[in-house]
Amino acid sequence: MASSQFDQVIIDIKDYVFNYRIDSPKAWKNARTALLDAIGCAIETVFKSDDCKRMFGPIVHGSITPNGFRLPGTAYTLDPLKGSFDMGTAIRYLDHNDAIAGADWGHPSDNLGAILAVSDWLCRSSKEEVLVHNGPPLTMKTILEALVKAYEIQGCMLLRNAFNAYGLDHVILVKLASTAVVSWLLGLTEIQTMAAISQVWMDGQALRVYRQRGNTIPRKGWAAGDACMKATQLALLTRAGQPGSPTPLTMPRWGFYASSFGNNRFDLPKKYSSWVIENIIFKVMPVEGHGVPSVEAAMIHSRTLKARQLSAMNDIKKIIIRTNAATDTIINKTGQLANAADRDHCLQYLIALTFLKGDIPEAEDFLDNSIWSSSSDLDNLRAKIEIFVDDRLTKDYMDLDVKSVATGMTIMLSDGTHLSEVLIEFPVGHGKNPRTQDVVQQKFQKNMKLMFSPEEIDEIVSIIEDKENEDKPISEFLDLLVRESSLNSRL
Numbered sequence: 001m002a003s004s005q006f007d008q009v010i011i012d013i014k015d016y017v018f019n020y021r022i023d024s025p026k027a028w029k030n031a032r033t034a035l036l037d038a039i040g041c042a043i044e045t046v047f048k049s050d051d052c053k054r055m056f057g058p059i060v061h062g063s064i065t066p067n068g069f070r071l072p073g074t075a076y077t078l079d080p081l082k083g084s085f086d087m088g089t090a091i092r093y094l095d096h097n098d099a100i101a102g103a104d105w106g107h108p109s110d111n112l113g114a115i116l117a118v119s120d121w122l123c124r125s126s127k128e129e130v131l132v133h134n135g136p137p138l139t140m141k142t143i144l145e146a147l148v149k150a151y152e153i154q155g156c157m158l159l160r161n162a163f164n165a166y167g168l169d170h171v172i173l174v175k176l177a178s179t180a181v182v183s184w185l186l187g188l189t190e191i192q193t194m195a196a197i198s199q200v201w202m203d204g205q206a207l208r209v210y211r212q213r214g215n216t217i218p219r220k221g222w223a224a225g226d227a228c229m230k231a232t233q234l235a236l237l238t239r240a241g242q243p244g245s246p247t248p249l250t251m252p253r254w255g256f257y258a259s260s261f262g263n264n265r266f267d268l269p270k271k272y273s274s275w276v277i278e279n280i281i282f283k284v285m286p287v288e289g290h291g292v293p294s295v296e297a298a299m300i301h302s303r304t305l306k307a308r309q310l311s312a313m314n315d316i317k318k319i320i321i322r323t324n325a326a327t328d329t330i331i332n333k334t335g336q337l338a339n340a341a342d343r344d345h346c347l348q349y350l351i352a353l354t355f356l357k358g359d360i361p362e363a364e365d366f367l368d369n370s371i372w373s374s375s376s377d378l379d380n381l382r383a384k385i386e387i388f389v390d391d392r393l394t395k396d397y398m399d400l401d402v403k404s405v406a407t408g409m410t411i412m413l414s415d416g417t418h419l420s421e422v423l424i425e426f427p428v429g430h431g432k433n434p435r436t437q438d439v440v441q442q443k444f445q446k447n448m449k450l451m452f453s454p455e456e457i458d459e460i461v462s463i464i465e466d467k468e469n470e471d472k473p474i475s476e477f478l479d480l481l482v483r484e485s486s487l488n489s490r491l
Helices: 008-019 025-048 050-055 080-092 108-127 140-158 172-186 190-202 219-239 256-260 289-307 325-331 347-357 376-382 391-398 436-448 454-465 474-479
Strands: 316-323 385-389 407-413 418-424
Touching (some): 008 140, 008 172, 008 190, 025 108, 025 140, 050 080, 050 219, 108 172, 108 474, 140 474, 172 190, 289 316, 289 407, 289 418, 316 347, 347 376, 385 391
Antiparallel strands (some): 316 407
8 A cells, every 4th residue: 555545644643753853952851851750750650559559460460471571660571562551551640740731631751651661572572582673773762762753743633633622532642652653663664654553543532531520530540551552552463464544534424533523634733843842841740730830829829828827728718710721621620529530630629738738739648548538628628719711821821832831829818808819820840940850850869769779760860861871772771670579469
């Protein structure tokens, strides 16, 4: 089948993956930071989340895949499908990994689940001559290149295309980006890569229902892992000889546009380059990303209340939140919250928690056994929060030259006075905030210290950040993250 027979969207993605040369110093720098950050998020999950410990490991308990993927922080050796699921889930589960915003919202480091699992498996298997690898060298530089390109595909697709408007979850773009770069990593031809990408659009897509009020469940934490696993499966099926379909997007009546996208075509305002990794938002607290500016504003107001010897519970009459439309749509939740997945995606919970705790949220603050999850004081403070959408903040949120994630917070006090609005446009983690790089490094160190010594952390950092290590095989890097005495079995 000729390349010209495929939908243009598929051709463009293939051309980008195979032909684009990354020459931006900022892109390479941010890619290294993003890889470190994602590894730290995975280690945090492995250490803290009992839910994930029950999901991790081989499907058949006790089995070991020869030359398989080594899941960081554990002793597991996994096949590439389960490895993709476990790694993608570990990075994503505590809602602490990076993000990009647009008409939809996504977390590009989700793709590292598939990238790392497949690369490690290929690297070990080719070294042992179990298979012949015809793709790019399985080195640290290749991983960084795959990272940049997966970020770009996912991020550019969501800038102007609201999959959530059609009830679809944004992890459809994790599946898309991972399938494209994993096909390249596997050594598939350009025609095969387009065939694999076409399978993504024909595949059943996850509904967003598990993120929405009334149905929010922990699946939102493993949805990305599921997308990584399916991407790996589609690429491997293509490698085994399965053909694709040329027009899965544009076919009348039956194609994706007609059946799942309201007969609309994708709006792609930017050519694929390295824009997304250069503008990535790093998350410095384990909360839904749109809530970060509100947490920062609450911290500032908390210090003012303390200086005036006032308390949040007794002296706040009303908290007024001025924000963008995306924040309102995604995390404006009232009423009962069912579980941790519900709480970390509730703006009112994040704000009330920050005021009462006097500190930024941690993952354990959302658990069912947390003192906050059953706190009547927190519920009472939540009820005092009013949220409204501001057109200018929404416009700046969507403007590719601004890309703010802005929220303003005004406090009305019981004595009739008020604390003036604190407006946070570029919270820590945003590329335009000068503190971002330092705080992200601190976050990485904090997460890694849960399981690794300072000397081990230094070596891990060196492998990623030193250019002289770009040719080091990915498996040698992942060997540094194995913990034989850690997670060896499900709880």
